[in-house]
Amino acid sequence: MASTVVAAGLTIAATGFAGRYAFQAMKHMEPQVKQVFQSLPKSAFRGGYYRVGFEPKMMTWEAALILGISPTANKGKIRDAHQRIMLPEGGSPYTVAKINEAKDLLEGQGKK
Template identity: 75%
Template sequence: MIAVGLTIAAAGYAGRYALKAMKQMEPQVKQALQSLPKSAFGGYYRGGFESKMTKREAALILGVSSPTANKGKIREAHRRIMLLNHPDKGK
């Protein structure tokens, strides 16, 4: 019973310390996020999804100019996105 109480108290103090540390680091985290290049996130489709994907929406997600783009451009865009998001990347 005493061990459980001491464990709960230690967890409370650790949580309190973590919250104080996070508040002190908040300006540094904000500055780091603002210093990231905006173009790193500019290529992604930020819109909502429809219940059934349209050709226009697929073109926006792939980053090709229009739904009537040629097959080569569509395949290259798909390959690029698949390589970026592959689960074995970096292993």
């Protein structure tokens, strides 16, 4: 019993020291990290938009990425995501068609 308590105490102490070391190392790396982020193009941080062209035939992962949901989402989540995107959307007919295609593809997979 006593050895278990000692082992638990040593584990907690080691974790604390490792965390302290990692925190101090991160402080020293902060200027380099900031420099790397500043050197990246601004378009790399567009709020998570899908910046690659569409596939000729839409795939499940692509439809899920367009709607911002899991590929295994149920029909309720698919409809909610579709509605959330389409309400403020006033974009091109092509964009609207792709959003609708994504919804139809995911709903057509028989998920309830």
